[in-house]
Amino acid sequence: MSKKRSVTAVLAGALCLVTAGCASSSTETAGDKSSTSAPGSGYPVTITNCGQTETFTKAPSRVVVMNGGSVAEVSTLLALGLGDRIVANEQAYGMSEVPDRAKAIKALPTGDISLNDAGDIPREAMLSLRPDFVLSVTTYGFDAKNGFATRQQLKTVSANSYVSPQGCDDDPSKMAISDSYTLLRDMGKVFNVSTRAEKLIAASEKSIASVSAKVKGAKKPKVMVLFAGTSTDSNAFSWVAAKGIFNDILTKAGGTNAFESASKTMFADLSKEKAAATDIDALVVISANSPHPTAYAKQLLKEFPQWPAAKNNTYTVLSDSVYLGPSNDLAVDKIARVLHPDAF
Numbered sequence: 317m318s319k320k321r322s323v324t325a326v327l328a329g330a331l332c333l334v335t336a337g338c339a340s341s342s343t344e345t346a347g348d349k350s351s352t353s354a355p356g357s358g359y360p361v362t363i364t365n366c367g368q369t370e371t372f373t374k375a376p377s378r379v380v381v382m383n384g385g386s387v388a389e390v391s392t393l394l395a396l397g398l399g400d401r402i403v404a405n406e407q408a409y410g411m412s413e414v415p416d417r418a419k420a421i422k423a424l425p426t427g428d429i430s431l432n433d434a435g436d437i438p439r440e441a442m443l444s445l446r447p448d449f450v451l452s453v454t455t456y457g458f459d460a461k462n463g464f465a466t467r468q469q470l471k472t473v474s475a476n477s478y479v480s481p482q483g484c485d486d487d488p489s490k491m492a493i494s495d496s497y498t499l500l501r502d503m504g505k506v507f508n509v510s511t512r513a514e515k516l517i518a519a520s521e522k523s524i525a526s527v528s529a530k531v532k533g534a535k536k537p538k539v540m541v542l543f544a545g546t547s548t549d550s551n552a553f554s555w556v557a558a559k560g561i562f563n564d565i566l567t568k569a570g571g572t573n574a575f576e577s578a579s580k581t582m583f584a585d586l587s588k589e590k591a592a593a594t595d596i597d598a599l600v601v602i603s604a605n606s607p608h609p610t611a612y613a614k615q616l617l618k619e620f621p622q623w624p625a626a627k628n629n630t631y632t633v634l635s636d637s638v639y640l641g642p643s644n645d646l647a648v649d650k651i652a653r654v655l656h657p658d659a660f
Contacts, residue, residue: 358508365502366455366484368467370476375507376449380427381405382464383436384453387412387421388640389480392499394420395516395642396509403427404445406436411603413637413646432463439465447475449506454483478502480640488582489559493524493568493644496561500642516642523645524568527652530659531570537597537655538574539566540625541638544606544613552616553586557602565638569651570659571598596623598655599631602638609633630654 362371379398381390383406390407391414393399399420404427412418427445432438436457442450442465450470452458458467458477467477481495481502482488497517504513541557557563558579566573574596578584599616603609610633617626625631632654637647653660 361505366479372476372506377401378403378446378448380445380447380450381407382452382457383407384457386453387636389451390421391641392503396503396512398507409636411635413635414643434462438463443473450475450477453480454486455479491561492564496640496644520645524648527649528568531652531656534570534656536570536572538595539571539598539600540574540596541600543604544601544609553591556584556586558584565644565647569648569655571655592620596625599625600651601633603633603635
């Protein structure tokens, strides 16, 4: 998998992204929304996902989570208490804003699969797992040209499939926090735990609304959001966030993206000179499995002392909460506390 594909897929959670028409990727046509129903009740459930109809006659019990650089899907399943349904998980991140989440993900079975060159499950290995539900960040994970089992091939072995919100066209630039809620709701419907999903969504919405109320009317600092540990060249600014879920999180935290106009896609590839000439009030470093993200942030502030962020030592480090997934409220809260400390 190329460097660009690997990092953009993370947002998809990673990793997972689409046109507005697929942002609400699923619609429930049948099924009980209660998570307390007797086993087997509430089915069949039918959802439409990336233009394909998927009908579930019972809750999946042999779930395979494909990689794509994301942790959105596995984190969502764990947040819903569905970890025991997973027979093979290929998503990992190594760190999380949620206590014990990284440890819980690491403890999940991997299926003992020999992954292909793209770091994911090849066709024959996938079919040998006998899944009844397969989740992929984008349609890439179901593309025969990439050596994967297609969604139609999975149907022949009675396995349903799902592409996460904004994954249909692999365009993460349109992603928003609402897509994280779509993923939660869809999994709630599929597994008949909608009550649990709605409680998580309501708690997240309440937390974000509370933070946004505290910073309402305040001056919006200009923020640079970039990845630590992803650059393979000498340019530290080849992965600066320009569009996507980052901007939704920044807005709700009372900030603005200093480089939103620098690219029409999710990431901008900036020159060092452009970065140096921009007044950056705060720095948000996203750790993509980098072992020393805080040191990386401090290094940048030292290298560019002219930034207001450097003069005021204004930065924070985040991991999985800034991606598609169930924990965007944690990113909003942490960023807001750095941008507007007097509001808390």
